[in-house]
Amino acid sequence: MRFRAKIVDIGCLNQFTRVINTVAKLAKTCTLRLTVDKLYFILSDKVANGGVSMWCELKQENFFDEFQMEGVAAENNEIYLEVTPENLSRALKTAQNAKAVKIKLTNKQCPCLTVAVELPSLSSSSRIVTHDIPVGVIPRKLWNDFIEPNVPEFDVSIFLPVMKTMKSVVERMKNLSNSIVIEANKNGEMNLKIETDLVCVTTHFKELGNPPWVLVSEEGSQNSTQDRDTESMVEARIDIKRLLQLLAGQQVNPTKALCNIVSKKMICLILLHEDFSLQYFIPALA
Structure with a gap:
């Protein structure tokens, strides 16, 4: 060896x-x-x-x-x-x-x-x-x-906003709660939400764009994710420190960054660069 x-x-x-x-x-x-x-x-x-x-x-x-x-x-x-x-x-x-x-x-x-x-x-x-x-x-x-993790079929995939902006928002939210809700739809919209007994804070992002993934059904027919309902939001609540670990720690300036959401189960953050790729899986909180 x-x-x-x-x-x-x-x-x-x-x-x-x-x-x-x-x-x-x-x-x-x-x-x-x-x-x-x-x-x-x-x-x-x-x-x-x-x-x-x-x-x-x-x-x-x-x-x-x-x-x-x-x-x-x-x-x-x-x-x-x-x-x-x-x-x-x-x-x-x-x-x-x-x-x-x-x-x-x-x-x-x-x-x-x-x-x-x-x-x-x-x-x-x-x-x-x-x-x-x-x-x-x-x-x-x-x-x-x-082995490479199996990713369940996601409900929404969306490009992330500028990561420095997202990091700044999440750092402020961290002082209010230990968890954060990430929700997005197939219309390029994403929200970051903090919900506690005392306060509810939401930051809205629009026109982010959705990757042109194509899903293949069991029958073998191909269906674009864009053919489905584009307005309804899909969400997952996660540990805010886990999210901040990636946002604050990444130094690689990816050419593309996106988020796949499996409703109420997990999110997968993906950083893509011509030299490498990084996938980061965060489970949803109960």
């Missing part, structure tokens, strides 16, 4: 750092899945049991100048590691002006991701700062616990 990778391009390094920083805000520990083509950061708490889940997918060719790996066996050419993303984030903070960053799976009394940061120097030789980040190797028999 081997893994080594190298980033030279400073733009790729900065973007990779932003992704890691975002993941670190969402999960204290998570699973890093390595394949030949992609990296995945996975948080697989069971949504049905009240936990959040995360699925972050990166194409390695968009970030790494060199990427080599050998899995546990030829037929299972993958590696699953338990990592603390905050430790990886801290290591990458020393690499802001790096000439190159190498990441390697090593064994130093325990399995480690060794991050070697090559920094510029006034002399002819470079300075190397090395970080050994302990990781846990997840055995093959447990890999099925880390």
Whole structure:
């Protein structure tokens, strides 16, 4: 089992750092899945049991100048590691002006991701700062616990407003309640609501747009979500801190951000970028 990778391009390094920083805000520990083509950061708490889940997918060719790996066996050419993303984030903070960053799976009394940061120097030789980040190797028999989450058929999908604006609104609402209701319809309208015994506050967003998803029925006929009732609202009440974790923690400036709502069951927030995608599942409160 081997893994080594190298980033030279400073733009790729900065973007990779932003992704890691975002993941670190969402999960204290998570699973890093390595394949030949992609990296995945996975948080697989069971949504049905009240936990959040995360699925972050990166194409390695968009970030790494060199990427080599050998899995546990030829037929299972993958590696699953338990990592603390905050430790990886801290290591990458020393690499802001790096000439190159190498990441390697090593064994130093325990399995480690060794991050070697090559920094510029006034002399002819470079300075190397090395970080050994302990990781846990997840055995093959447990890999099925880390498959991509199944998303129930959602009732509404809507593009999010500007995330900085949404963050500002939710931060103010956090002082009033521990929960928030997100409701939306197929007419591009979304509301954020706080409801307590003392106060009811609602922020309205309009003309956000709905992604052109197409649903396929059991009979095989295709029906656009736009053919259904567009005015009626679908809602889910969630923990406001969970929502704020993503809004306050994301540093990746997605090209698209959207929200899928399963009525009274869960919401799925999706950040899309040409280099990666991130799905964040928050269960509804009873």
